[in-house]
Amino acid sequence: QKEVEQDPGPLSVPEGAIVSLNCTYSNSAFQYFMWYRQYSRKGPELLMYTYSSGNKEDGRFTAQVDKSSKYISLFIRDSQPSDSATYLCAMSASRGSTLGRLYFGRGTQLTVWP
Amino acid sequence: SAVISQKPSRDICQRGTSLTIQCQVDSQVTMMFWYRQQPGQSLTLIATANQGSEATYESGFVIDKFPISRPNLTFSTLTVSNMSPEDSSIYLCSGGQEGETQYFGPGTRLLVL
Secondary structure: OOOEEEOOOOEEEEOOOOEEEEEEEOOOOOOEEEEEEEOOOOOOEEEEEEEOOEEEEEOOEEEEEEOOOOEEEEEEOOOOHHHOEEEEEEEEOOOHHHHOOOEEOOOEEEEEEO | OOOEEEEOOEEEEOOOOOEEEEEEEOOOOOEEEEEEEOOOOOEEEEEEEOOOOOOEEOOOOOOOOOOEEEEEOOEEEEEEOOOOHHHOEEEEEEEEOOOOOOEEOOOEEEEEO
C-alpha cells in the first residue's frame, strides 16, 4: 500500500462548480498537510498548508484534514477555467529539515470548462 | 517564499551521456532537495542537497548515478550520469527554510534516446 493515495482523475467540471479533491494516507504520524497546484509544464506551487486536523480557508480554497479517518480534502468554490491544473497533496511527519520528507500523491488533473 | 529557477528547462540526450541540471534560489535557504516526477506518478525524492557536504540519498538512488553539489545556500546541481531511456523524466529542485514548506522550481524535462 502506498503511503499516500490520490485519485488521478481526470476531473472535468463546468465553471462555477464546487470541486472536491481528496487524498487518503496510511501513516498516522503525518501531521503536516499541503496542497500544491501544478500547471502544465510548470513546477508545483504551494496552495495550502495545514497542521494537524481541522479546516483552513483561503479565498475560494478550503483545506480540510481528518486525522481520525486519515483523509484530507481540498475544496474549490466557484471554480474558474484558470483553476485547471494538476493538484498534488503532500504530507510530512516532522517539522524538521523543511517539514521532513514529503510524501506526495500522484496528483489529480482538473479541467474547468467555461 | 523563495523563487527557484532551473537550467536547462528541457533537453534531449543520447544514452550513455551525462547532463548537469542547475538550480538557483533567489535567497538563501537552509534546505534544498531534488525530486523526479515521472508521467502519472507522484514526486519521488532523490536526495537532500547539503551545503558543503555530501548529499543524503533516498533508497534506490546512488551518488554515482546522481552526483549532487551544493557549494552555497542559493545554488545546487544534479547530474544524471550514464543516462538510459529510463532516466527520461522531469527533474525538480526545491528549497526552503528549516521547518517551513518547500518551494519548487519549474523543472527540467529530460528525454533520453
